[in-house]
Amino acid sequence: MPVTFRQPGVVLTDHRFSVPLDHDRPGGEHIELFAREAVAAGNEGRDLPWLLYLQGGPGCAANRFAGKEAWLGRALEDYRVLLLDQRGTGSSTPATRQTLPLRGGPREQADYLAHFRADAIVRDCEALRARLTGGAPWTVLGQSFGGFCATHYLSVAPEGLSAALITGGLPSLDAHADDVYRAAYPRMARKVAAHYARYPEDIERARRIAAHLAEHEPVLNSGYRLTVPAFQSLGILLGTGDGSHRLHYLLEDALVRTPSGPALSDAFQEAAHAALSYAGRPLYAVLHETIYGQDARPTAWAADRVRAEFPAFDAAKALAGDAPLQFTGETVHPWQFDCDPALRPLRESADLLAARTDWTPLYDAARLAANEVPVAAAVYHDDLYVDTAHSLDTARAVKGLRTWVTDEYEHDGLRVSGGRVLDRLLALVRGEA
Structure with a gap:
């Protein structure tokens, strides 16, 4: 009833x-x-x-x-x-x-x-x-x-x-998933450039946070493993009207001084987990690239493969030089299934979906x-x-x-x-x- x-x-x-x-x-x-x-x-x-x-x-x-x-x-x-x-x-x-x-x-x-x-x-x-x-x-x-x-x-x-x-x-x-992401990465770069133009102090903040993550690879209080690529994926915020401001406020108090040295603040950990975790919507990650599957070609983790064609998004190269760290947007990667406890048990299923070759036109x-x-x-x-x-x-x-x-x-x-x-x-x- x-x-x-x-x-x-x-x-x-x-x-x-x-x-x-x-x-x-x-x-x-x-x-x-x-x-x-x-x-x-x-x-x-x-x-x-x-x-x-x-x-x-x-x-x-x-x-x-x-x-x-x-x-x-x-x-x-x-x-x-x-x-x-x-x-x-x-x-x-x-x-x-x-x-x-x-x-x-x-x-x-x-x-x-x-x-x-x-x-x-x-x-x-x-x-x-x-x-x-x-x-x-x-x-x-x-x-x-x-x-x-x-x-x-x-x-x-x-x-x-x-x-x-x-x-x-x-x-x-x-468009195949590869085409979708080849168009997406330049848009991500434009959004990041606009964010840094609005908040130039975030260039150094983002580099400092990324360097800390590269050295320590901390596990957040929630159990989420915050790698540098996971940190970069906070750029998904930049697709909303207030997203640049939210990212700025997230970055400004990320690191705090502790007796054992710099550490991620509890407040940052809580906010980062809320932005990155797929616990409330796991199918968003598992099915994301299937929405672009329309023929016998597998999607095969397209966002991850295509990212290699855009070297500006390589955080290690950025940190080794003086380039601004690039954030990413609406992309799903295999490593997210290792970082996020809500996705970890679904990794093999996601791999099988990425390999499917029997999608029909939509x-x-x-x-x-x-x-x-x-x-x-x-x-x-x-x-x-x-x-x-x-x-x-x-x-x-x-x-x-x-x-x-x-x-x-x-x-x-x-x-x-x-x-x-x-x-x-x-x-x-x-x-x-």
């Missing part, structure tokens, strides 16, 4: 659904999906259109809002909203280091997780739509990886959509070229996480898609703008802008 409760201005109803693990085998194993319905207080009995929200990731649960936070208040003016925990995340049959051993060994775990990509997520959405809307199409709002899912939705089941709203998530239709270029669904996409100028040029190429390939290219926001524009980004996208699909 659905459970209903109230928050200020919002009525929330929790739903649980059973869906096939493999939609091509409906009589086989089933998993549970969790989704939270939100409607403005006073509108519970109204026949409102549905808006399905697909979170970024992969491997991230839907937002847990308190009232009309972020974009939700704007959405509730027009819609009944469904916040879906995509398969394996949040309250949807979780897939973590604790639960995956129920599947068996690494091979069985990898085979299980191969069913957790955008194609399966969209088929889940279609199963839920049939049960919730009576078959009526709904609007999908896709943030980041949620936009990848929305693009797949347009490719395989456009009849299920009345409109598609995409924010920071227009994928390349045909996007249908011909069907997208004939698209009739109203689509609008916010494309963030020089987005750290999703390449702007790739996004604009895809925008031109989808018939009728309207873009809003902006440098007013970073990748988290939907969340931090209140309702402004969502309002703009709605105006575009409705022909009001």
Whole structure:
């Protein structure tokens, strides 16, 4: 039975659904999906259109809002909203280091997780739509990886959509993971240069911290092993609107004097662990490069391989000379599975997924070229996480898609703008802008 409760201005109803693990085998194993319905207080009995929200990731649960936070208040003016925990995340049959051993060994775990990509997520959405809307199409709002899912939705089941709203998530239709990361590392370098221009004192701070880590390779209080490459991956913060400031505050008090010499402060350790650990979203790391697998070529730890093509990111060379230390962005590497206790037991499964050669295409270029669904996409100028040029190429390939290219926001524009980004996208699909 659905459970209903109230928050200020919002009525929330929790739903649980059973869906096939493999939609091509409906009589086989089933998993549970969790989704939270939100409607403005006073509108519970109204026949409102549905808006399905697909979170970024992969491997991230839907937002847990308190009232009309972020974009939700704007959405509730027009819609009944469904916040879906995509398969394996949040309250949807979780897939973590604790639960995956129920599947068996690494091979069985990898085979299980191969069913957790955008194609399966969209088929889940279609199963839920049939049960919730009576078959009526709904609007999908896709943030980041949620936009990848929305693009797949347009490719395989456009009849299920009345409109598609995409924010920071227009994928390349045909780029291999190697292409994605060859475009990504120069963006990372630009973000780091902008950070150092804003906070020039951080150049020396970052070098000093990295030198300390290279000498000591400390294990944080949490059990996370903070290597120099792990420290560099704090650059993932630079993709959000306040990320440069957060990185600065993290660096400024990282080292403290102790009776035995310089050491990482407890405050820094706590903040670094919060930024680096995948305990709350392990599938983000395990499945990250699978979202770019579309043919017989393995992803084969693309971000790690391609990094070698950009020697500026070699911390040892930077520390041996006087070059600024480069931070990295949204990249997943094998060594993270050794550093992070939440990922360590999943290393072999991740290796097997990286070696797979049976990925199928996620996007249908011909069907997208004939698209009739109203689509609008916010494309963030020089987005750290999703390449702007790739996004604009895809925008031109989808018939009728309207873009809003902006440098007013970073990748988290939907969340931090209140309702402004969502309002703009709605105006575009409705022909009001």
